[in-house]
Amino acid sequence: MRIAFTTRGTDWDAMMDPRFGRTEFFLVFDEKTGVLTHFDNRETGNEAHGAGPKTAQHLFNLNPDILITGNGPGGNAASALEKSGIMVYYGANEMTVREAYEAYKNDELSTV
Amino acid sequence: MRIVIASGKGGTGKTTLAVNLAYLLAESRQVILADLDVEEPNAGLFIRGDQVLHEDRYKMIPQWKEDACTLCGICQGVCQFHAVIQLGTMIMVFPELCHSCHACSGLCPESALPMVPKKMGTLTHLRTGNLDFVEGRLDIGEEQAVPLIRQTKQYLDDHSPDGAIRLVDAPPGTTCPVIEATRDADFVILVTEPTPFGLHDLKLAVLTMREIRKSFGVVLNRYGTGNDDVLDYCREENIRVLARIPHDRKIAELYSAGKPVYQDVPEARRSLDEIVSWLDETWGKKAL
Numbered sequence: 359m360r361i362a363f364t365t366r367g368t369d370w371d372a373m374m375d376p377r378f379g380r381t382e383f384f385l386v387f388d389e390k391t392g393v394l395t396h397f398d399n400r401e402t403g404n405e406a407h408g409a410g411p412k413t414a415q416h417l418f419n420l421n422p423d424i425l426i427t428g429n430g431p432g433g434n435a436a437s438a439l440e441k442s443g444i445m446v447y448y449g450a451n452e453m454t455v456r457e458a459y460e461a462y463k464n465d466e467l468s469t470v
Numbered sequence: 471m472r473i474v475i476a477s478g479k480g481g482t483g484k485t486t487l488a489v490n491l492a493y494l495l496a497e498s499r500q501v502i503l504a505d506l507d508v509e510e511p512n513a514g515l516f517i518r519g520d521q522v523l524h525e526d527r528y529k530m531i532p533q534w535k536e537d538a539c540t541l542c543g544i545c546q547g548v549c550q551f552h553a554v555i556q557l558g559t560m561i562m563v564f565p566e567l568c569h570s571c572h573a574c575s576g577l578c579p580e581s582a583l584p585m586v587p588k589k590m591g592t593l594t595h596l597r598t599g600n601l602d603f604v605e606g607r608l609d610i611g612e613e614q615a616v617p618l619i620r621q622t623k624q625y626l627d628d629h630s631p632d633g634a635i636r637l638v639d640a641p642p643g644t645t646c647p648v649i650e651a652t653r654d655a656d657f658v659i660l661v662t663e664p665t666p667f668g669l670h671d672l673k674l675a676v677l678t679m680r681e682i683r684k685s686f687g688v689v690l691n692r693y694g695t696g697n698d699d700v701l702d703y704c705r706e707e708n709i710r711v712l713a714r715i716p717h718d719r720k721i722a723e724l725y726s727a728g729k730p731v732y733q734d735v736p737e738a739r740r741s742l743d744e745i746v747s748w749l750d751e752t753w754g755k756k757a758l
Binding site for chain 2: 405408411414437438441442
């Protein structure tokens with residue numbers, strides 16, 4: 359599984375970013391290879407309109423199977439993600455990325 | 471003569487002023503009042519008249535033709551609002567984000583994004599005596615107010631009675647909808663209140679009006695509450711204070727019952743008279 363997180367930093371100890379469209383970073387963990395990579399999304403955060411769809415597009419290009427986030431995506435982003443086939447887990451607010459991953463594995467997050 | 475009633479802060483009394491000014495002027499002249507606060511129009515609550523028109527309004531949005539598309543990506547690159555995005559082999563359109571600029575559609579080499587109409591709201595026209603009333607009302611969930619404001623203004627241009635004074639109840643704030651509602655005004659009345667919030671947002675509205683080069687004056691509503699900072703600011707900035715409408719419980723009671731206030735509140739009547747006579751003097755009886 360490739361798992362994407364909305365985050366405020368670039369390592370396992372970074373805090374989760376509760377927002378989807380204006381998340382600062384995506385961290386992507388590839389469970390098969392054990393490699394953790396990141397994508398800088400801060401430019402999208404400055405967009406006046408359409409941050410949700412734009413971020414959904416960036417996420418799609420990172421090719422994850424699963425997204426773990428905080429508040430859950432807004433309407434436009436949600437419909438893009440639905441088409442993309444990425445499974446969305448939300449409720450990982452105020453956690454580090456590591457804690458969010460644990461919460462996902464322990465089935466403690468909500469799913470869309 | 472086109473007078474737009476705007477404000478920085480919401481809830482300062484734009485609608486109260488617009489409706490009462492409209493009724494007062496309509497006692498002796500032809501008036502058309504338009505509610506261009508299409509996201510939450512409320513002037514209509516005060517108008518009872520015969521319906522001249524009630525119709526759906528549409529904006530044009532692109533519709534993806536999968537068969538014709540070669541996934542070149544030009545469309546998503548040109549959209550400044552991310553209303554068109556490419557997800558793998560799919561083009562997604564977000565109608566609520568679309569500003570109907572036609573760029574994606576016009577630049578598509580395969581004509582795979584033809585523009586199609588989508589309902590965005592309604593337009594209503596009522597008439598009672600000398601007073602015509604036109605309202606644009608955006609559908610719930612629609613994000614773009616400007617296209618409907620533009621259409622409502624076009625309707626006003628096409629259907630205003632000859633020589634009618636146009637009064638516009640504008641949206642609050644200083645963003646695109648306000649610019650669209652004010653850009654062709656002859657004069658803008660900025661309604662504010664004597665509070666720190668009122669002053670803060672008035673300053674933003676003043677900067678906006680200066681940027682788009684509009685003549686404007688201030689009406690201070692709920693006068694007697696708060697402090698004198700708004701008056702001091704207007705004096706320093708050489709801004710004309712057209713009237714001070716006193717804070718009066720009776721005004722709130724009449725407003726909440728959907729009634730005009732000036733017949734029953736002499737101080738409100740005096741404020742309106744001050745505004746009208748200043749407009750008359752400045753813009754000439756003929757224009758008004």
